[in-house]
Amino acid sequence: MTRGTTNPNRLRRMDRWIAAVHGAELRRVADPVAVDLGYGAAPWTAVELLHRLRAAAPRTRVVGVEIEPVRVAAAQPYAREGLVFRHGGFEVPVQGRPALIRAANVLRQYEEREVAAVWERLRARLAPADPGAGFRGGLLVEGTCDEIGRRHVWVALGPEGPRTVTFATRLGSLDRPSDLAERLPKALIHRNVPGEPVHTFLRDFDRAWAAAAPYASYGSRQRWIRAVRRLTADWPVTDGPARWRQGEVTVTWGALAPRD
Known part of the structure; x- marks a missing residue:
């Protein structure tokens, strides 16, 4: 269980990046499901994720997943059309394979040696690529930010493995x-x-x-x-001035990956 100290609007930088970079692919999926994994003691981040993703892909549904049953029960009053809350963890308890899994400030309490196995488990739950539809496969976005979301770094991974690292700041x-x-x-x-x-x-x-x-x-x-x-x-910076203006820069994972 995470500490659960999630403030409203904390994950805005990650959300906006996902909507801008992955929104077009979400629109191509027949049933775009996004998972907010480990949303914390309050469901603000899941509610905000639904709002921001639907601005880019109106059919998106969000599932908030928490390992602590008390938190799941407390979130139920915030459920609505397109937003549900479920008890679970890295098994990601949703039908089918989601087009997006967001795990913010979840792995920070784990040991470094455990990260690869968690990434592999979550990637296995992602929707597979569909080249004919222009879909590269589901996206896992895993990272860490400060308490009010001014500074944030995340890794984006597809079913095939890590793709990029993004640095974002106020x-x-x-x-x-x-x-x-x-x-x-x-x-x-x-x-x-x-x-x-x-x-x-x-x-x-x-x-x-x-x-x-x-x-x-x-x-x-x-x-x-x-x-x-x-x-x-x-x-190897992968984005351009439109994202730089937002206080972001994205680099290929291979350029920053650990040496061993």
């Missing part, structure tokens, strides 16, 4: 990009040491941020965009 709260290191997901947080790719990435990001200091006079957004653009010379 730019006005940032002194330097490496401040996000404290919110790295469990698979990476202990790898922020010399010799590991994620440490090198954050070092290079800080250097790009320092080099972009003259753009701070135009605002932190312009400084961030300039710094990320500088990063693209050496790192």
